[in-house]
Amino acid sequence: MPSLQGKSASDIEAAMTAFRTGGREATVMDRIAKGFTKRETNAIADWLAQAGAAK
Amino acid sequence: MSPLLTRRSALAGLAASASVLAAPSVLAQAKPRVVIVGGGFAGATCARSLAAMGVAVTLIEADQRYVACPFSNLVIHGTRDIAQQTFGYDALRAAGVDVVFARAERIEPEARRVLLPGAVAITYDRLVLAPGIDMRFDALPGYDSATAERMPHAWKAGAQTLLLRKQLEAMDDGGVVVMSVPANPFRCPPGPYERASLIAHYLKNHKPKSKLIVLDSKDTFSKQKLFMAAWQELYPNHLEWVSLASGGKTVEIDVRDMSVVTEFARHKAAVANVIPPQRAGSIAQASGVADRSGWCPIDPVSFESRLAPNIHVIGDAAIAGAMPKSAFAANAQAKHCAIAVAAMLRGEPAPSPKLINTCYSLVAPDYGISVAGVYQPAKGLLADVEGAGGASPGGASREFRAREAIYADAWFKVVTEGVYG
Numbered sequence A: 001m002p003s004l005q006g007k008s009a010s011d012i013e014a015a016m017t018a019f020r021t022g023g024r025e026a027t028v029m030d031r032i033a034k035g036f037t038k039r040e041t042n043a044i045a046d047w048l049a050q051a052g053a054a055k
Numbered sequence B: 001m002s003p004l005l006t007r008r009s010a011l012a013g014l015a016a017s018a019s020v021l022a023a024p025s026v027l028a029q030a031k032p033r034v035v036i037v038g039g040g041f042a043g044a045t046c047a048r049s050l051a052a053m054g055v056a057v058t059l060i061e062a063d064q065r066y067v068a069c070p071f072s073n074l075v076i077h078g079t080r081d082i083a084q085q086t087f088g089y090d091a092l093r094a095a096g097v098d099v100v101f102a103r104a105e106r107i108e109p110e111a112r113r114v115l116l117p118g119a120v121a122i123t124y125d126r127l128v129l130a131p132g133i134d135m136r137f138d139a140l141p142g143y144d145s146a147t148a149e150r151m152p153h154a155w156k157a158g159a160q161t162l163l164l165r166k167q168l169e170a171m172d173d174g175g176v177v178v179m180s181v182p183a184n185p186f187r188c189p190p191g192p193y194e195r196a197s198l199i200a201h202y203l204k205n206h207k208p209k210s211k212l213i214v215l216d217s218k219d220t221f222s223k224q225k226l227f228m229a230a231w232q233e234l235y236p237n238h239l240e241w242v243s244l245a246s247g248g249k250t251v252e253i254d255v256r257d258m259s260v261v262t263e264f265a266r267h268k269a270a271v272a273n274v275i276p277p278q279r280a281g282s283i284a285q286a287s288g289v290a291d292r293s294g295w296c297p298i299d300p301v302s303f304e305s306r307l308a309p310n311i312h313v314i315g316d317a318a319i320a321g322a323m324p325k326s327a328f329a330a331n332a333q334a335k336h337c338a339i340a341v342a343a344m345l346r347g348e349p350a351p352s353p354k355l356i357n358t359c360y361s362l363v364a365p366d367y368g369i370s371v372a373g374v375y376q377p378a379k380g381l382l383a384d385v386e387g388a389g390g391a392s393p394g395g396a397s398r399e400f401r402a403r404e405a406i407y408a409d410a411w412f413k414v415v416t417e418g419v420y421g
């Protein structure tokens, strides 16, 4: 499972958008990304980027 | 740490929390205390999350070692050591959780107390119950805890898992393995079919004249299309699944004859794996938080019991709507429950969750499939978020399946490291 450590919020947002719209090949992230709105995805991405940077 | 020292410090911990907390909570301390019963994926995750938020938390767990179920089917398959499934509570202690090794006997919701053996009581401001499941030894005629020593369920990992492994290994080539699968709801909906796959894989490679018969009390099951396509491809001669409609429902267990009995036939087994119906862990029944179904109804926002105030129920014991009884779900619920409990202790409402579940299953050691879901409260239950989730695609390449098997392993490492590491 790829680590999200050190990824920026915009990297995570871009990946999630690509997973959601089918623009990026995935085993499971496509099915997960579709469960979150753009706003939720942005909030998660911000939080993850901060948590990753804090470590 | 020597066993003696472990036991002594456990008792010391117990005495300390008991005396500090014997005072009624109205008079008590500035700092409210959360007590958690059960240190599995649900309870241990919740304890760690609360401790990380600075909340005082006591975890009551019956066993000093936790043996995790996910991947225990590989132990039965003979390719994984049970040590890889086994975890302790030192890291939780180091993270500030007050760990007490004892079996909680009963809850007194009015007094907000958990009763332990020896008339020890621990008081709480909020309680989280995470006792997992108990087998219903009153449900299948002929199947009780003594029978389980001959015909293991192996649905709680540990000695039962090793017993089933030993029986399969000792069986002569040509022996028939019979598996009995219960109706919904039960722990780990795809688990029996993963196990069936891995037993068939073992038989094909080591006991080619043997065969597995799966007697099911259902006509449909989790990831069914993917499992059945793989079975046809991989195990056409080693696995036979008998649905409810074809007479698969087990009505009796005859241990003297080593038979699983359906309405239509007796299936004599060389090895029998009987997974009986289940219910929430007995403390839930003893404390009035389980309903007549045997499971615990909860509010999907706070995970607070619908039957008793100040008590939250998470993991397999809870009725979580569309969320399955999985370790992944237990872990997700526990993290949210910690946030809800911390908010409620501050007098704030619990925020509404959005939770993810992903259940991986191995159809063969290098062949993984998954089912995922995203959930949020709707009409008083946790409901699927429309348009998300679902099972792995059908017809995918073996390379795709191999990648999911690797991700399954990675998931287990990440989640157990986060909880027990």
Ligand SMILES: Cc1cc2nc3c(=O)[nH]c(=O)nc-3n(C[C@H](O)[C@H](O)[C@H](O)COP(=O)(O)OP(=O)(O)OC[C@H]3O[C@@H](n4cnc5c(N)ncnc54)[C@H](O)[C@@H]3O)c2cc1C
Pocket (backbone or CB within 6 Å): B037, B038, B039, B040, B041, B042, B043, B060, B061, B062, B063, B066, B068, B069, B070, B071, B072, B073, B102, B103, B104, B105, B130, B131, B132, B133, B154, B155, B156, B157, B187, B188, B191, B195, B281, B282, B283, B314, B315, B316, B317, B325, B326, B327, B328, B329, B330, B358, B359, B360, B361
């Ligand atoms: C064969 C098999 C394969 C599985 N595979 C997967 C998988 O791949 N992925 C997945 O996500 N899930 C899987 N699961 C499901 C997963 O194991 C459960 O959903 C998970 O363990 C639930 O966690 P829990 O904390 O609710 O319960 P448990 O893990 O059962 O933990 C409950 C804990 O509470 C303790 N306890 C109970 N009563 C008391 C008491 N009165 N006092 C003190 N302590 C008490 C118990 O000792 C135990 O440690 C599988 C299950 C099985 C059987």
Ligand code: HEM
Pocket (backbone or CB within 6 Å): A001, A002, A003, A004, A011, A012, A015, A016, A025, A026, A027, A028, A029, A030, A032, A044, A045, B356, B358, B407, B411
């Ligand atoms: C909302 C929560 C989640 C977010 C924001 C998220 C984000 C991401 C991102 C950004 C990537 C790309 C990483 C890279 O390019 O290196 C990724 C990949 C991946 N993630 Fe997640 N993830 C989430 C939840 C999960 C869950 C619950 C799983 C569970 C099993 C998971 C499994 C994977 C896998 C397997 C990949 C590789 C791509 C694939 O095959 O699908 N993720 N994730």
